Amino acid sequence: MRLTILGGGGFRVPLVHRALLGDHAAGRVTHVTLHDLDAGRLSAIGRVLAEQAEGIAGAPRVTVTTDLDAALKGADFVFSAIRVGGLEGRAADERIALEEGVLGQETVGAGGIAYGLRTVPVALDIARRVAAIAPDAWVINFTNPAGLVTEAMSRHLGDRVIGICDSPVGLGRRVARALGADPHEAWMDYAGLNHLGWLSGLRVGGRDQLPRLLADSEALVSFEEGKLFGADWLRALGAIPNEYLHYYYFSRESVRAAQEAELSRGAFLRDQQRGFYALTERGGESALEAWERTRAEREATYMAESREAVGVGARDARDLDGGGYEHVALALMRAIARNERATLILNVRNGSTLPVPDAEAVVEVPCLVDANGAHPLPVSPLPDHATGLVCQVKAVEREVMAAADSGSRAAALKAFALHPLVDSVRVARRLLDTYAREHAGLSYLRP
Known part of the structure; x- marks a missing residue:
């Protein structure tokens, strides 16, 4: 089986490679192609992978290329893990937003919008090339903002593009540990958008154990999200939010x-x-x-x-292994390639899973995965406060896609101004003007 990794010079690629080295089953990945625009980064990561594979029998063959079409040819799976503008662009996104007194995080608020505006056009080009050169390939999207980019690519690839994130996996693992349960035996009732989701139940042996956790103050603050949000707020919500919701609930x-x-x-x-x-x-x-x-x-x-910001100490040592994305991706590939049914939380088109947003909107929900792809499973409906936030952020994502499709500066301005973490149209206009001057990747925007 052939795997192509776009953004193959990226720092986290060795994590994916390490997961592949541990897979010795029939039908495993035997050839990995790394694609990147930066030959120097490809060379560096190639050295890391070569050392990592030393002494391991049956390690996948690794090749590198800066030619996108060559990288896609013959691929069974394509991982999209690009970063348009590099970390220099991310640093600029954060700096510009903070100068205006708003959040600059790369997937949330002004920074996420700026990143999306320059990433979506590139992701669309990639989707078109995949459809033309490797139409039978499955695309697994790592690229942030993951939900937005996956939805944009789905317009050309349909359900053959699936977005992944390790945040829900980490959340479920930590909640299960706090309950003294085996994370592998627990089912997460989780829904929302990427980096904007809520765990409303954790079923072990068919029974929801989350109420027991919410009633236990000591257990509730024993893990990352409990420390970030506080026991009282989690009990008020009746759910455990994804860690990224800290940026919304504790914005100032x-x-x-x-x-x-x-x-x-x-x-x-x-x-x-x-x-x-x-x-x-x-x-x-x-x-x-x-x-x-x-x-x-x-x-x-x-x-x-x-x-x-909330006086929480260092991360739990059990959260420092870097595991997450790569294990979700490997489980997803196995389920599709070998028809090994698995339940994973993924970014997929909504269909009828949630009453809102619409059927074409990419949401983050539990899915049953088999040889035919990812199939969303029923989840509890989101409460009104969560539904409102999901709809507002999805509207912002749609304006980003509209700007990328048409080059409309007005749509880009709406994306900034409508975001709940940008509190002024004037601020939104200054943000757009400054980002447009800073990033050559936004030169496509016009009045």
Whole structure:
């Protein structure tokens, strides 16, 4: 089986490769093609993968290319893990938003909109090339903003593009541990959009155990989301929100913490990864060891500003292994390629799963996966407050797609102005003007 990874020079690619090395079953991936526009990054990650595969029998063959069409030819699965504008673009997104006093996080608020506006046109081009060159391939989208990009690509690929995220997996694992349950035996009643979802139930042995957790204050604050949101707020919601909802429920604190930080998250990762790639290019030490050291620091500082905003300490050591995306992706591939039925939380077209948004909207819900793809499972309806937020953010995503389709600056302005974390049309207009000056990838926007 052949796997193509777009964004193959990306820092997290070795995690995917490591998961593949542990798969020895029939029908496993035997050939991995890494595609990236940056040959230097491809070379660095290629070195890490070569060291990682040393001594492992049957390791997939790895090739690299900067030619998209060549990378797609013959692919059975395509992972899309691109970052348009690089980490320099992310750092700029965050800086510009914070200068206006609004959130700049890469998938949430102004930063996420700016990132989406320059990513969707590229993702659409990729979708068209996949449809033309590898029409039978399944596309697994890692690219952020994951729900938005998956929905844009679905307009050309239909249900053959599926978005994945490790946030729901991590949430379910932590809640199950807090309940003393086996995460593998628990079923998550979870729904929403990517980075905007709520766990409204956790069934173990057919019984919902979440009410027991909500009634136990000590257990409720024993894990990441409990610390971030607080026991009283979780009980008021009657659900456990995805960690990214901290940016909505504690917006002022999040903005303040980001403004007071020495470096934004994007700037930190930009500088950190520059160091890694430069070190790997110079040689002289193990590329794999350098990568492992850099990854450990990256994981330990994940969402550090949010934890700082509410006085939460360091991350739980059990959340630092970096596992998530790659295991979801591997389980998804196995289920499709081998017809090994699996239940996974994925970003797929809604159909009739939720009353709103509409059928074509990509939502994040549990799915049964088999050889025919991902099939959304019934979930509890979202409460009114969650439905309102989902509809508002989905409307923003649709304006981003409209801007990408038409080049309309008016649609781009609406995307900024309608977002619940951007509180002024004037601020929205200044954000758009500044982002357009900063990013060549937004040159397609016109009055």
